[in-house]
Amino acid sequence: MSNQETSKSVFLNVNGVSYPVTIDGGRNLLSVLRGEIGLTGTKEGCDDCECGACMVLVDGQPVNSCSYLAAQTQGREITTIEGVAPSPEEMDPLQTNILEAGGVQCGFCTPGMILSARALLERTPHPSEEEVRIGLSGNLCRCTGYARIVEAVQRTAAGAKTATGDTGQ
């Protein structure tokens, strides 16, 4: 293997778009998303794999992007908060519910919370409160006290239950 050139050109598939980036093998995914690709919805909190502000999905699984090497995600699908809403005019039910439940204060943890919640609901469509709390563990919030975030996830799950029915209301 060559030592001369450690920067490599790779393609990262983020929210369905393939981005060419030239990066060192040691660069973490968070810094590439924010610094190279310009998607700043993913936040840098502790930068130490503790707080969950940098959570993204890699092939549908939550990953702390601050501590995951960007080059390892080649060929995998990355989802960031920018890829959650179905269109620029429409929010994802998780986004609507977290706003309506009052689960957003400063907002710094929100992108990570939403991505962890999305992965949870994918895996467990109708989680108990305990399952929501476990699913969101690793995402710290210093404002809300969590209750309203948990409520928003449960509302989303309940909404999904009726969404297949005739009308929600």
Added chain:
Amino acid sequence: MTTHLLVATTLDEALAAMANGARPIAGGTDLVVGARVGKAPLPTELVAIDRLDELDIVGMVPGGSDDPTPLLFVGAMVSHATIMNHPLLAASYSGLADASALVGSPSTRNVGTIGGNVMNASPAMDTGAPLLAMGAMAVLQSVSGSRTVPLAELWTGPGTTSAGPDELCVAILIPRRMGEEGSAYVRLEYRRAMEIAVVGAGAAVTLNDDGTVAKAAVALTAVGPTILALTGLEELLIGTPLDDLSLSAVAMLASEQASPISDLRASDKYRRHTVGVMAKRALEAAGRRAAGETIAIPVNRAEGIGAARNAAAQNGAAK
């Protein structure tokens, strides 16, 4: 500082890179975080092993020529999330499932692997104590061949192992848990997520038909330079029931044999006392499982140990 990363697609490719000095990386939860907090700089040559699907397998394999007992094969790339949800592991290797279920958070458990946990050689690793109590071994492979090393001989100190720099841990082997054997892992924790064991204990127990102990092993977490196997258990336990008297004697033995440090998380005295309590609880849970009782994974949550105590009490599940 720059890093060259090779994303390996075959085991041979990964081993060749390691023979040329590359360090392996899977989920990066120890290596990348460690580099950032200043433990050790990120190696200049890395080989990513997360696409080696042949290392992401759980199954039974035949035993060797000296001992034909079948062995459980857990590939080094098997994640904590897979372990905690695996029906065979949860039912028959419960102590390992207990440990994986306590690691970090859902994201840590998705990318963190058993191979990484074992080879990082932290004395506070969660999977170490149950694996040691179950008599597990690591399979180390390099371009020049492979060898199987009992975990007790693998760990040599905090963060150090007897593996050569070119050797990749490809799997963990666990002697098959025959019939009535039960295992458990419990830890003292101050919070329920993103926590590192303050102290912990893993236990594996086989019972006789009359409920007395036929075989038992206990290992301790975070009370020495490596995971520590408790010695002298046979005299205390063989042929006796797991009652208050024998469990208290094991707790004392564990406290005696521990050589903990004081740090931010606990004093040496506190660790010495609480590791005895953990040993007792792990052994008790392992004994109940050996007797056929189902205790949900992880024992910490099911039995309300550590930070889960209040929550479990509210649910009426605390003992």
